[in-house]
Amino acid sequence: MPDNIILEMKQIEITFPGVKALDQVDFTLRKGEVHSLLGENGAGKSTLIKCLTGVNHKDAGQIILDGVEINPQSPEQAMEMGISTVFQEINLCPNLTVAENIFIGRQPMKRGRTIDWKTMNRRADELMERFHLDIDVTRPLSFYSTAIQQMVSIARAVDVKAKILILDEPTSSLDDNEVKLLFDVMRDLREEGMGIIFITHFLDQVYEISDRMTILRNGHLIGSYGIHDLNKVQLVTEMIGKDIDVIFNLKRADVKADAAYMLEAEHIGIPGKVKDISVNIKEGELLGFAGLLGSGRTETAEMLFGAEKTAKGSIRKKGKDVSLKNPHDAIMEKIAFCPEDRKLDGIIGDLSIRENIMLAVQARRGFLHPMSRSEQEKLADKYIKALGIATPDAEKKIAELSGGNQQKVILARWMATEPDVLILDEPTRGIDVGAKAEIQRLMLEMCGDGVSVIFISSELDEIIRCSNRIVIMRDREKVAEVDGATCTQQNILNIIAEGSVAGKDKEAGV
Template sequence: MNMVELLKLHKITKLFPGVVALDRVTLKVKAGEVHALVGENGAGKSTLVKIVSGAYPPDEGFLLWKGEKIIFSHPSQAQRQGIFTVHQQRQLVPLFSGYENLFVGRAYPQRKGVISWREVKRIAKELRKKLGIEIDLSLPASMLTPAERTMVEIMRALLVRAELIILDEPTASLSEDETHKLFEIIKQLRERGTTFLYVSHRLEEVFALCDRITVLRNGRLIKTLETSRTSKSELINLMAGKEAVGGFSVPPPPPFEREALLSVRQLSTLDGKVKEVNLDLFRGEILGLFGLVGAGRTELLEALYGVRRLAKGEIYLLGKKVVVRNPYEAMHAGFALVPEDRLRGGIVPSLSVRENMTLPIIERFRFMSWLPIPEKKRERNFVNQMIHRLKIKAASPEQSVTSLSGGNQQKVVLAKWIAREARVFLCDEPTQGVDVGVRREIYELLYGLTREGVGILFVSSDLEEVLAVSHRIGVMVRGRLVKILPRKEASFQSILSLCYGVEGGKDEGCAG
């Protein structure tokens, strides 16, 4: 493929506290190609996109755009140069109409000092005609379908005459027909000279659409290949690399007979994010859940906790059917949710360490059952015991919970559910954003819970972590739990093969 080099990243390095997100990455994108960027979660794809789009500056290295060295300090600068990014979470203003969103961040056409809506609509009509689409742009963005919002973003890219369009997981919320239409538009624009950087976990799309593929792993560029000269299995091996499950303590074997603590049958949510999931979680077991972006792992935990409404399915605890319609019912049934975003869903930022820790069990400390006032001395004694047990670094139980470190905030979240004596812990990225020492302490806390018969569903985007701390590993693809592997049969390659190779087919005997 003999094309002119449009963009070059030269030895790009990006550092975050304790993390090398990109490590001397050199990438070349040729004019007129669709160039895929692939890698498992945490490979560095999003960071690379943000550097190219001007959201992050590199710590080392530089960018060449059409042969000239360039530095972006803001996304608007990248757009002025002809680089436009369509993010996975569409950047449209929900209450603005489609017409208004087209011109967000740029000057509206005017007539005599007033916005010319006639000209806005004429321009929009030309863009729709160029793309061969029909969208009612008078509607607010919140009322457009995911596919329509994607099309509005692409129209915005054409409006700024983008030469390079970056698509970050563009089909994550699209149907098969909508995906096919998007592909037609991409191919049409490529024929007119537009270049695409296509970020996706869906390898079948990459092979159907892209000219070349670059593989990232752990912040490093592993290889760039011609699509016609590689295979899905080769890409999976490149993404997985050498297995290195180290630095993690190993979970103790389940100390109980193989008794199902939690059983889920044909669980589906109304929003379609979870589809006909079957699983059994045994007493004293950590069942890891892994999947790529949009796999439905978080949504499954939220469904079990009553955050997402169910379309169908049954939930059993120790063989007894339970009804979970909201978090209150889930909590009283014995579920505990440790959410991915602890500041939004795990703690109450305005409360103290003590108040957060005893919130689910405050009735235990009442003077009298009918008097909703806690006995402060008993409450403080209990909190001090939990602080000591979980090694929470706090100056006082009355300290604001937001003044604690991220790791100690997470311990507070765990403490309140340990105090509640929950039977099933739904842990969503429980070690995200904590240092190595706290991470190990959290593992030991979870292992201690399993010795008491607690069952844990453990979601993490770090495959190495899932492999290390789980007794079994379930793989989710597009809302379905496609397989559960015993620890001894699970590997980077086997799990990633399931993630990339299964088209959301029928359940494969995941229960039991």
């Protein structure tokens, strides 16, 4: 093998209960390169990194660092071997000084007993100089901006004589100038021969800084490419992949010609989240939202539900102006919303399936008009049966159900409110194919009954299959609207990809 290879991971396999998180994945890192690791959420990027840093243990495969097989058991061990990681969330202590943060756990000592503050601060100064940062290392870390804190955590990672530096989404909280500063540092480190693994979902940055990229999807290796071997469209295609058409014969319901507008939003937006968007949806229509993660699709949905209050513009429901200040307002207007993060924003883990289903109906009635126990049981039993929720009875804690069944319970919560508008944010993520198909079938059924459904998904094929119309979002704004019946994945991919370049200049003006 060429001697500039610093790390080789061969045929890595990791199995979590019920899922194969990584299946025969190979990964090679060379000295002095920035290597991007790409894939959608759940593709296995973080699992691969955690395997390398000793957080997760592999079931099969080899990790070879500098020609020696290693088997790190903990992040500390991995760090000793020369593998340093900087995580998305800064995990430093904001109340300690910059110098203390850099040397925490390995402070230079005086006569082996007391901390040698002078040496520590001097060395911290030297290190910061190397990073072109002119800061006072004796100030508490919290005094400085997020970008500087990020630099400090990189400095700390590098100073432990790392051979490999892993940067997990380091740019997600940085602005353009800060990103530039970070990239300068990365280039310096590359010059010094360090191997850098870079994880991000900003495709522009991938092309700006990396030398090579490796793409994962659903725990499988899709391929490793030089940066010029693949253009953005091909890259997005590879990342998203094409789901095998396992779904039984789903038929998109046609919107009636005389259907009235159900919900119209004009020029709504929140500074820093969504620029300015106008969308409308008719009775019985299924409106798809396509776009990469972070393109503003979730934020738009949240505005239509009042979870985030729009800073401007207006929303009309059935031709009548409505003010949606909080979710309760939206529920009173018969708008429903299944949030993206089921665990964080959806399920109430300790409560029973029955209580989880009746919650939104009860919230609309107010606590002074309680549903009787028998009403609740009837409601729960009805939806457990209708949605095929796999549970012995309605009193089981929702936390004990599988992801797909939890999603169905959340869906039941909203179907029970008999909404006019149902907004579904990634309802099929992380659930198995059968449950996926069932949720799509339910969506289309509801459209048939005259409900307007907004469907957000990262999987283009399911959007195209179900939607009457598709809104394409990029860089926090709507860039196109296409007809669901006639468009293809390629159309949408082109629109998403070409914007990554064009969109950036626009953004600078905001």
